[in-house]
Amino acid sequence: MTRPAVVSTTARHRRVGSERLPAPLLALAIVAIAFFALPFIGLLWKAPWSEAWSILTSPGARTALRLSIYCSLWSTALATVFGVPLAWLLARVAFPGRGLVRALCTLSMVLPPVVAGVALFYALGRRGLVGQYLYRWTGYSLPFTTAGVIVAQTFVAMPFLVIAVEAAFRQQDTRYEEAARTLGASRWYTFRRVTLPAIRPGLVAGAVLAWARALGEFGATITFAGNFPGRTQTMPLAIYIANEVDPDEAIILSLILIAISFGVLVALRDRFLGGGSPQPV
Amino acid sequence: MTRTSRLFVAALALVGLVAAGCGSSNNDSSATTAAAATIAPTPKVTGDLAVFAATSLTAAFNQIGPAFTKANPDAKVTFSFNGSSTLVQNIKDGAPADVFASADQANMDKLTSASLNGSTPVVFAKNKLAIIVPKGNPKGITGVADLAKPGTKVVLCQAQVPCGNYANQVLEAANVTVTPVSQTENVGQVVTAVTTGEADAGIVYVTDVQNVADKADAVDIPDDINVVARYPAASVKDSKHQEADAAFISFLTGSEARAILEKYGFEAP
């Protein structure tokens, strides 16, 4: 009879599942964390703290920040109003070409934002495919306007919401909707009172992602809407220009944007990153 | 092949690459000594030059570059075009440029005051401003004053960019206040805004309007309020091709380059 292998006491007391990461993998993970942390630490290190307050409260910074928040909230709202029905369609209705439609609607997620801006320009500009009619009939065109900023941001941010909400719809237990119908609820009432509450976590996560993307949008904004303080110069644009003229200002503005985004992510981390099993709410 | 021998071959290859890289710079220094030793009418110029030039020079430089290479077959020129303020900031941040050609003195001063220039700046061309409008002048702009008419969409360069700075000078001289719908990073973007029909007018260089004569028209700015844009060029201090840089800059002031520049609407310095 062979003797069993000697097991060290530490190995014996370690339960599988609470094991520590093997050293090489741990090292890689630490490098990854450093990779993410370093740029932010660099900013904090180089920041001109003595001028921070005056930059923060300067009219230029306040205008850019106000514009950024205004536009990003509007974009998120539009993304929700149009994105939820789209997500519902993609999740529930099996129509021919559905895969293609889904790819089309999420294309702007993988597109370089500048490409999106250029494309929007030729679609909605004064001489654009659709924009020319808008201009002819109303004398209004989207480029160089705040509305144009919102359009550009919505274009790049909506796919994030659509994907999150479509996943939520798919995971939802549709039997509750059937129960509601048998109780006398119309389709619309069921959608409002049963479906929407059920997808709320996915909807919130998608909206937060879309908002964050809209807030950080640069390439499409500057290409489609242009750059003018107070009207189209959002924070990312202001930072880009400040980097040429006054790098100190760029650092402070960047830190403001980082602080806001970080704050929102931390506040919603449980729903956003935790995920877990969706309660059939 | 065993694992060790494979590693050995890879190491050899790596060493070879590094040696080749070092070798080319060695060639340069030998060329320098050769040029210094033999006083030849046309110095042997070699190197891969990275020239940072103002956007308004795009068309002309794209012809001047090959002409320079024809005269100096061992030299190659690659251009990077953008607003002069962006370019000088890039150089200050350490971008590997050999020559900087600016559209105004102010941005060249940023280079010299940081002691980043290799040679003393030399003005090689002059330019003037004009109002650019879409072909056919749909809004009927006749002069600078019309730019302030309500409902006119005017695009200008940002203030720190030469064309923006010059434009502000013109507007001030004409006593006109214009609120642009967008402030761009370089003059090329102003041109695009107008040629695509999105903007009604912009202030650019006369050379720019000439380049897009099929898509845009120019409205003259009278000389008494117009500016004289002076284009200086200098080598960058950290450039590894100082003699090639000097050759390029002297080529810019030579007769062949001057002809090309005049063809595109620039004036002699």
Next chain:
Amino acid sequence: MTLEARLVRTLGRFELDVELEAKPGEVVALLGPNGAGKSTAFRCLAGLLPLDGGRITLDGAPLDDPGADVFVPPDERPVGVVFQDYLLFPNLTALENVAFGLRARGLARSEARARAGSWLERVGLGDHAGHRPRALSGGQAQRVALARALATEPRLLLLDEPLAALDVGTRGGVRRDLRRHLTTFDGMRLLVTHDPVDAYALADRVVILEAGRVAQTGTLAEVTARPRSRYIADLLGTNLLRGEGRGGALVLVTGAGVVAAEPVTGPTFAVVPPSAVALYLTQPVGSPRNVWPSRVVDVDQQTDRVRVRLEGPVPLVAEITAAALAELALQAGDRVWAAVKATEIATYPA
């Protein structure tokens, strides 16, 4: 006022074609094995699945009539449904759940909540009104689901396996309560179940469904006295044979003949109690008219009784004592002779 339905529906390879009827005052149970089509029939009646053919009429008004291009969606049918998993809305309290249907139909909030409250009282859960479904036991959830369905005052109440989600211990009590509540409802009641005990306790009439067709209807007593479906026969633990009666014998589809006590003609069922089947190792010579060679398929020992399943010209289940099993030393695959006295066989027209 009645429910009259002919449900014709194809789902993949499955075809449903059943005729149903329900009158006020009687509880009808749809009984059958899994896969018989009970849930399909149920969903068609609820309006969750449109018919391919046939018709559903409630109180004379058509709910679904493909021929006349009429389809009333579920929210417009006067049908209340209690689902197998109850499907109480998790984010609403018990009171809000019961009020849901009323609110959905446009009733004002206070009025709806008042009515919902009284319904909860009726099912004995008045003090649980503020509880969320996850705080309720299985039996309580079932009562809330019932109250929720009844609150909208439907004409037809459908219940899908109402006790299946409960554990065996609570089932009895809940069944009694359910029976009580069902009797107070004056509309038509139809419940779907695979458990004959539910049917026995709750229903007045059963409809046996097998493979998408109605095998038999009647009271449970009638159905078990003269089973017409393998399902019921298996439930009763008895042998059911079906064949063509010719003179004194019943000819099965296998060609074998079964001699009955009385003469039979036409399509006939024969019931052979397992205890009437005797097994021999060699071919017996004796009075039994029915002797068939068979092979043992499996042996199932239950305390002191053994059920032996046989295949052959007449497939049967025989019940013998454990001692007999030991003596015969029967195993799967063994060849035996099965004998049944004609007088032990009951026959009736199919």
